[in-house]
Amino acid sequence: MSQPLIEMKNVSFQYEYTQVLKNISLKVEEGDFLAILGPNGSGKSTLLKILLGLLKPMSGEVKLFGQSNETFAHREWIGYVSQKSNAFNSGFPATVEEVVKSGLTKKIGLFKRMPKDAKILAKEALASVGMEDFSSRNIGQLSGGQQQRVFIARALISNPKILILDEPTVGIDHENVQSFYDMLAKLNEEQNKTIILVTHDVDTVSNRISHVACLNQTIHFHGFKEEFESISQTELENWYGHAVRKIH
Ligand code: ADP
Numbered sequence: 001m002s003q004p005l006i007e008m009k010n011v012s013f014q015y016e017y018t019q020v021l022k023n024i025s026l027k028v029e030e031g032d033f034l035a036i037l038g039p040n041g042s043g044k045s046t047l048l049k050i051l052l053g054l055l056k057p058m059s060g061e062v063k064l065f066g067q068s069n070e071t072f073a074h075r076e077w078i079g080y081v082s083q084k085s086n087a088f089n090s091g092f093p094a095t096v097e098e099v100v101k102s103g104l105t106k107k108i109g110l111f112k113r114m115p116k117d118a119k120i121l122a123k124e125a126l127a128s129v130g131m132e133d134f135s136s137r138n139i140g141q142l143s144g145g146q147q148q149r150v151f152i153a154r155a156l157i158s159n160p161k162i163l164i165l166d167e168p169t170v171g172i173d174h175e176n177v178q179s180f181y182d183m184l185a186k187l188n189e190e191q192n193k194t195i196i197l198v199t200h201d202v203d204t205v206s207n208r209i210s211h212v213a214c215l216n217q218t219i220h221f222h223g224f225k226e227e228f229e230s231i232s233q234t235e236l237e238n239w240y241g242h243a244v245r246k247i248h
Pocket of ligand 1: 018020038040041043044047115138
């Protein structure tokens, strides 16, 4: 079996007084489409920040592509779209193409010149999220769902192997959520992007994902979606302390 792209072993983390993650062990293999589920405050964003190298665990080990997270030198292999990305108001003075091109700074460095083919790369990235006709539009004039697609294109422009998305459907109209997930599934299947998604939309996303991880301080379950479907509702509620929806 090939080496996992992400491997966490016994990772624990606490903010000053709050223990947030306890003994987290998690492996993500190439091609996985993993949904991380958990109630508010369960540590999902903290776990993503650890993967991105923004927070250092108190104990345990994090490996990315087989290398220690502390010395990992290929951050551009991991594309990240945060929850707050699509907060542009209508006055923001940047075109869609400019926003997408700004994703290249991760690869080339902040003060280097844009490569000559940046325009072509931006066009390709926008095409993979179905937004090729919007490149000269002002980002602030787009809907929440369209902006979110643009931010995914911005992450895709440096050709990452993993895409990490923190609640990407917040701010997307209900009727557009399914087509948003269809787009992600295409990236997963046709471009072989490994996708990690923090979400509450367990029903909507369920026909698209391959794996589920249930987090509430610790990982209560991690496995194939089909195994998740066979977990009882009572067990889920025990983990979360309140009612959660199961995949139907
Ligand atoms: P989730 O993403 O699942 O909602 P978070 O990882 O954001 O959870 O937060 C987990 C816990 O850590 C919460 O109790 C939250 O209040 C706390 N927390 C988050 N960020 C900080 C911080 N910067 N300082 C102190 N506590 C924090």
